[in-house]
Amino acid sequence: MAVIGGGAGGLAASIALARSLRSVIVIDAGSPRNAASAHAHNVLGHEGVNPLGLLAKGRQEAEAYGVQFIDATVLSAANRTQAPETLGFDLETSVGISIEAKRIVIATGLTDVLPDIRGWPTGGAIPFFTAPTATATRFRGQNIGIIGTTAMSYHQAMMFSQLSDRVTFLRHNAPAPDEAQRRMLDSLGIVYVDSAVEAVERTESGTVVTLRDNDSMTFDALAVGPYFRANGEIFEQLGGTVVDHPTGMGSSIPAEANGATDVPGVWAVGNSADISAMVVASAASGVLVGAQVNAELIMSSVS
Ligand SMILES: Cc1cc2nc3c(=O)[nH]c(=O)nc-3n(C[C@H](O)[C@H](O)[C@H](O)COP(=O)(O)OP(=O)(O)OC[C@H]3O[C@@H](n4cnc5c(N)ncnc54)[C@H](O)[C@@H]3O)c2cc1C
Structure with missing residues (x-):
């Protein structure tokens, strides 16, 4: 399993997957959207927490479950096949490490265009x-x-x-x-x-x-109100299409409520799929998608 992006959405997805004994790698470029803020609000149980401190703690929790991390940008992604039983992806990173993954969770967030x-x-x-x-x-x-x-x-x-x-x-x-x-x-x-x-x-x-x-x-x-532009380049390389938000305020990766996209094997969480998701909502979508991907993998192994 590869999770692209290590913000609240990606970390939560990685933990949910690793707790289900999936082998997970998170590739993170390290620029969460709220990095410049000193405090994050409306984070239940952690009101006013430092955003980077929160992510550092989340990363420790993920590592404790065996999640591996690569501090890098995913530059390109390709589907090996679209057949459900043999789904697979090849990722190339900015540090020269190539990754093979059965499924991909896109947690790349969005860019605030001012x-x-x-x-x-x-x-x-x-x-x-x-x-x-x-x-x-x-x-x-x-x-x-x-x-x-x-x-x-x-x-x-x-x-x-x-x-x-x-x-x-x-x-x-x-x-x-x-x-x-x-x-x-x-x-x-x-x-x-x-x-x-x-x-x-x-x-x-x-x-x-x-x-x-x-x-x-x-x-x-x-x-x-910035233009909330989904960081959807990897999704588009995999054959998906980023869509405009109906309000004209931004764009997002079209995903169902459970995070599934119309590209087989590719899931989207957090701000990449929902311009309005704050930290807790992004983490919640990550947890849900982690569980969904795990279930989908079990189902795909049933003969
Ligand atoms: C100024 C500001 C203040 C905010 N304050 C609050 C607040 O007080 N409370 C609150 O709940 N929310 C707040 N938010 C919203 C919050 O930032 C988002 O809800 C949250 O960051 C979304 O999490 P995410 O995981 O979807 O994306 P992000 O946190 O943006 O994480 C995405 C990660 O993916 C990485 N990435 C992107 N592309 C690639 C790639 N190709 N390869 C590898 N990695 C990649 C990025 O570097 C980043 O680390 C604020 C936002 C802004 C702009």
């Missing part, structure tokens, strides 16, 4: 965030600017209005509000600014946003 705005943060230089659920306490009551990217940004503004009565919606690339969205903004007291954002800059007094007409506004923090 809007093209001058001065946009790298390395956490500007406090910005995407989901109110992950940041509820930190920015409570603050002066928050929402940078619109899609129609779903209005929903994001609505959610943030529960955390603060100082929310401003900067339209940027989002479509103009329809009547219902306009009513929602008005009734929740969200200030609407119909302008693109040219630049952002962190200053001592806050985050300064320069608008297209050169006006500027200062916020305590910014929220933005």
Whole structure:
């Protein structure tokens, strides 16, 4: 069994498989999506845990069950055959190690593609965030600017209005509000600014946003809806097709509720298959898929 990606989804899948006495190898490039965050929230029993610390602990637990790890990127994957009884895959890694696997769990997560705005943060230089659920306490009551990217940004503004009565919606690339969205903004007291954002800059007094007409506004923090692009290259090499999310907010590997994809022998977990999965949901999907793959392997050995 090969698990590609060692975030919450991949680690949980590897543990579930190894506990069923499957031989498992995890190949992980080591860039979980929330690596830059100091704390992960809504992680039951571990509220505020450091994301990398949580994964290090998960890896230790996996190793204790015999899971092997390769710190590398899977560069390419090929199906040896699509016949159910002889399913098999060949993987090539960035460290020159080749791997043969009977089944593959894709746990490669997604990439947050941020809007093209001058001065946009790298390395956490500007406090910005995407989901109110992950940041509820930190920015409570603050002066928050929402940078619109899609129609779903209005929903994001609505959610943030529960955390603060100082929310401003900067339209940027989002479509103009329809009547219902306009009513929602008005009734929740969200200030609407119909302008693109040219630049952002962190200053001592806050985050300064320069608008297209050169006006500027200062916020305590910014929220933005990135494009959530599935890391689906390996899936596509194996013959699958990554699909657009119906909201236009991103893309994902199409998988059934049990993680099965339409490529025989290939399963998908976590953010690669579900743009909305947070840490616990990603781990939960990994546990489920681990059990499903184990059952499928037992079934395939029944003559
Ligand atoms: C800024 C930010 C803050 C967040 N805060 C929270 C929070 O507070 N609480 C919460 O529950 N969720 C939070 N999330 C969401 C959380 O990051 C995801 O739910 C979680 O990381 C998904 O786990 P995953 O295993 O699917 O993917 P990831 O954690 O992204 O792991 C994917 C792994 O696969 C590896 N990989 C990718 N391609 C390859 C390849 N070809 N070969 C080998 N390895 C590969 C990557 O390097 C990475 O290590 C936050 C997200 C962001 C962006």
